[in-house]
Amino acid sequence: MSQAAGFNVEELRAQLRGSVFVPGDAGFESACLGFNLAHPARPEAAVLPDSTEDVMAAVRHAKAAGLDVHVHSTGHGYPHQASGGMLVNTSQMQSLSVDPQRRSARASAGVRWQRVIDEAAPHGLAPLNGSSPDIGVIGYTLGGGMGPMGRTFGFAADHVNSIELVTADGSLLSVTAESEAELFWALCGGKCAVGIVTQIDFNLMPIPSVYGGAVFFSGNDAATVMHAYGGWVHSLPESTTASIALLRLPDTEQFPEPLRGKTSVHLRYVHVGDEENGAALLEPLRRAATPMADLVGMMPYVAIASVHQDPTDPMPAWDGSLLLREFTPAAIDALLAVAGPEVDIPIIIAEIRHLGGALARGPQGGNAVGGRDAGFNLGVIGPYTPPLMEAVHAAGNAVLDALRPWAHGGTLINFQGFATSPEAVGRAWDSVTLARLRAVKRDWDPDSLFSFGYSMD
Ligand SMILES: Cc1cc2nc3c(=O)[nH]c(=O)nc-3n(C[C@H](O)[C@H](O)[C@H](O)COP(=O)(O)OP(=O)(O)OC[C@H]3O[C@@H](n4cnc5c(N)ncnc54)[C@H](O)[C@@H]3O)c2cc1C
Secondary structure (H helix, E strand, C coil), rough: CCCCCCHHHHHHHHHHHCCCCCCCCHHHHHHHHHEEECCCEEEEEEEEEECCCHHHHHHHHHHHHCCEEECCCCCCCCCCCEEEEEEEHHHCCCCCCCCCCCCCCEECCCHHHHHHHHHHHHHCCCCCCCCCCCCEHHHHHHCCCCCHHHHCCCCEEEEEEEEEEECCCCCCEECCCCCCHHHHHHHHHCCCEEEECEEEEEEEECCEEEEEEEEEEEEHHCCCCCCHHHHHHHHCCCCCCEEEEEEECCCCCCCCCCCCEEEEEEEEEEEEEHHHHHHHHHHHHHCCCCCCCEECEEEEEHCCCHHHCCCCCCEEEEEEEEECCCCCCCHHHHHHHHHCCCCCCCCEEEEEEEECCCCCHCCCCCCCCCCCCCCEEEEEECCHHHHHHHHHHHHHHHHHHHCCEECCCCCCCHHCCCCCCCHHHCCCCCCHHHHHHHHHHHCCCCCCCECCCCCCC
């Protein structure tokens, strides 16, 4: 029996095909662990459901026992994980089907993007995954989902067909634009804690390959390359998505020799089209300075992870972000002054992602994705280990503050990071969208059973 009145672990175990762990059980710690080790989850019970029926039973049991319900899949997201209550860890829910005729896929709550990429590829199809294919399909899509083909096809949330949701009374609802218009609108980009999504059905793009990859420049060329990027990026058509990062990778064997222990510049480039056009568009940046490594070429979409080369090993990380109206020469100088090669700060990545194109347009009927009118996203990441925590927090915020004169005023909820106050979270949407999202939360979860993710109140 756990501390919560009415919570009976044996009774719940008897109702599920999956597992239930309480503190002290072998299996509890790993059920609570996710990618970001900054704040491990500390629930009263951790449930690993095997099926949608398991999720329904767990939610009903939590409600009856008076436990809050938290959810996590990979732990890449919300940095302040569950404390108390019941954690539903969906990582065992691995059903995935690809429908080549409809050019769509249907994924359960534990599926990560790389599996979708791998299973769509034999049909010449590709999903709108993010920079790291290790991320969960559902958490990413509910928060909008901006990836390496974003300017060409828009946010992942713009291509959702239907969502299967376990609601606060433990029942199952199929949510589409036709069946539950307002709820569907909110789930696509609003990251609204109104239930546990058990399956999502979304469209795939007819893209077997892209012209893309990474180009690494020396930190000595940071000013030249960043300024070249700032001018060049405005000339890119919607077929092309390019971002740039100042990298300061630790001096450890995990990273390749020319990059470790020093500052470098990482250009990420994806052109949805042929080699000739892709190479012609990239040429001015290739000529900006002599690359340390130029890894751009035609690549099968299954290799898309090599563009951003995001980390795959769990780590404690601090992150923050800011949408920018523009990335002018003065903004570039401000970024270099606070995070360039001459500065000694404990930040691993300060990146600028180019938005616009299809990201600026929503689907017919709209959805709750915010920040569509921004020009760029600034993202900052640092290690969040005990001796560095304060310094990383301060340095990360200093980078964000330095670029505030060019701020759009909002954030993308998927990059919200450590800014968890309701006021900061509210900036991910305009006031009208925020009011609609709050109303949806009140309608569907009036007692706030679901307390995961970023709270808007
Ligand atoms: C290395 C890295 C790279 C990233 N790159 C990108 C990128 O390119 N583009 C982008 O848009 N984002 C990116 N993100 C952010 C990422 O998309 C979000 O953090 C996302 O929420 C992760 O989802 P998850 O399920 O993997 O994580 P989790 O930590 O398991 O979940 C995070 C949140 O998602 C929600 N959620 C998850 N599962 C469910 C469910 N079944 N039902 C209801 N809600 C659920 C909850 O709010 C939960 O708190 C990146 C993050 C990291 C760490």
